[in-house]
Structures are given as structure tokens and as C-alpha cells.
Amino acid sequence: TFSYNNIIGIRTPDKGFIKGLISSKSKYPIYKYGGGICMTSSILHQAVKSTDLPILERHNHVANVGYLPRGEDAAITWGVEDYRFYNNLAHPLIIKTHINSGLISISLYEELPTPTIYLGDRELLFIEKPFIEEGISYAELKGIIDNFPLTAEMKEILLITAPNSPITITTPENKHYIPLRVITAFLNYEISWDAEKETIRLTLPAYFPS
Known part of the structure; x- marks a missing residue:
């Protein structure tokens, strides 16, 4: 109260x-x-x-x-x-x-829960905590680049490059928080949410080394 x-x-x-x-x-x-x-x-x-x-x-x-x-x-x-x-x-x-x-x-x-994100059994670490807004999980750009096989270049737009192809994302107000599902779909990761433990688990594709 x-x-x-x-x-x-x-x-x-x-x-x-x-x-x-x-x-x-x-x-x-x-x-x-x-x-x-x-x-x-x-x-x-x-x-x-x-x-x-x-x-x-x-x-x-x-x-x-x-x-x-x-x-x-x-x-x-x-x-x-x-x-x-x-x-x-x-x-x-x-x-x-x-x-x-x-x-x-x-x-x-x-104040929505701060999800803990796992890639396989490894917890991913972020400087700024991930958050959930309207059912969508967001993670900071630097943490995404550090944890995934990606590179990024910021000009007028944000260009994120994977080993095979680029993806272009425009981030609102230059906050540089990326919807996690955009990245996982881009890399063909499987994503699952455990509401009780407030954890997100990503399954690494077989063609990426663990």
C-alpha cells in the first residue's frame, strides 16, 4: 500500500x-x-x-x-x-x-522483472541490466556484441553484422537497446522463457561453436 x-x-x-x-x-x-x-x-x-x-x-x-x-x-x-x-x-x-x-x-x-539470460548453460553478462517492456525482452547493444558473434557500426543507423549477412536496426532515441528476439531470429537461435525463474534461455545452433 x-x-x-x-x-x-x-x-x-x-x-x-x-x-x-x-x-x-x-x-x-x-x-x-x-x-x-x-x-x-x-x-x-x-x-x-x-x-x-x-x-x-x-x-x-x-x-x-x-x-x-x-x-x-x-x-x-x-x-x-x-x-x-x-x-x-x-x-x-x-x-x-x-x-x-x-x-x-x-x-x-x-517495475518489470530483470530477466537472467542464458546461452546454453552460460549466463550472459551485461553492464546495463536487460529489461522486459510490453512482453518484449531488451538487452544493451554492447552486451549483445560481446556475447554474440556480431559486430556493430553506428552511423545514422545501426548496422549489425553477423558472419553471414548484415542486419540494420534503427534504435529509438539512440538508447541502443535491442529487442532480443530480433537478434535471436537473425542468428536462428531458439529462445524460451521461464516465467517462474524469470530466465531466458537461448539454444545455440549446431553450426556455431559453444
Whole structure:
């Protein structure tokens, strides 16, 4: 269960919080340390409600907020009001926050398993860990070149050359992560996935030395 108050903690000046305007029923403006952080909890709520994650606790401000329609906010008060939701996914969640020119955006990502990749009985080593996204396994280019009988040359496109023929791959944003199944199909490897052990096993073709 995610709890905003548990993650952020008590808002005190020694933690870097400054006084900001809070929502209250008072006729006069009230300023407290951490006033204004409800904008982040409210934006987080927008991200959460776009998913199937169950929301366990949410409160509205006593007055309208200027950055969201009425009823779409998430008020936070230490020890009184919290914003909580439950992660019903199979893996942990990653919350990414981006601030640019005063605009806040929050995105949620499921932290998918990092697969261990074997070529036969040998574990393949990578500097950057392989990852799975939308059911596709990706591995870093350097690790692929080091572990397979390939060479690579990066110009405007990525040219990967095997002993018999070249393959051209355009990588998004020059991140140089390659779908593993593209390489295995290119080299005629057989690939199998063990979901319980979170391992990928590649079978080496008979015409390549082990």
C-alpha cells in the first residue's frame, strides 16, 4: 500500500520545506510548512485514477483548487488526511515526477522483472541490466556484441553484422537497446522463457561453436 504521508514524512524546515498557503475554512490566509504540496498528491491522483489501482483514501480540499476541476484533488494533512492506494500488480511500481517551467507531470510504471539470460548453460553478462517492456525482452547493444558473434557500426543507423549477412536496426532515441528476439531470429537461435525463474534461455545452433 502506498501512503503519501509515509513516503514524504512530516513537513519540517530541516527537511527543506518552506511555509506555503494551506486550504482552510479560515477567513484569513494560513501558512504552514509544506503548504502547497497537495498539488503533487493531486497530480499523483490523476495518474493513479487512470489505472486500475484501487484508491484506499482520498480527501478533497475545503475550497476549490485552481489547478484541477472541483473534486479531482487530493488534500494532504499530516496525521489527518492521507492519499493511499494499493498496488495490485505483480511487481513494484515506479513513480516518476518531472518538473519543467513550473509544470508537474507524474507517471507510473510497473517495475518489470530483470530477466537472467542464458546461452546454453552460460549466463550472459551485461553492464546495463536487460529489461522486459510490453512482453518484449531488451538487452544493451554492447552486451549483445560481446556475447554474440556480431559486430556493430553506428552511423545514422545501426548496422549489425553477423558472419553471414548484415542486419540494420534503427534504435529509438539512440538508447541502443535491442529487442532480443530480433537478434535471436537473425542468428536462428531458439529462445524460451521461464516465467517462474524469470530466465531466458537461448539454444545455440549446431553450426556455431559453444
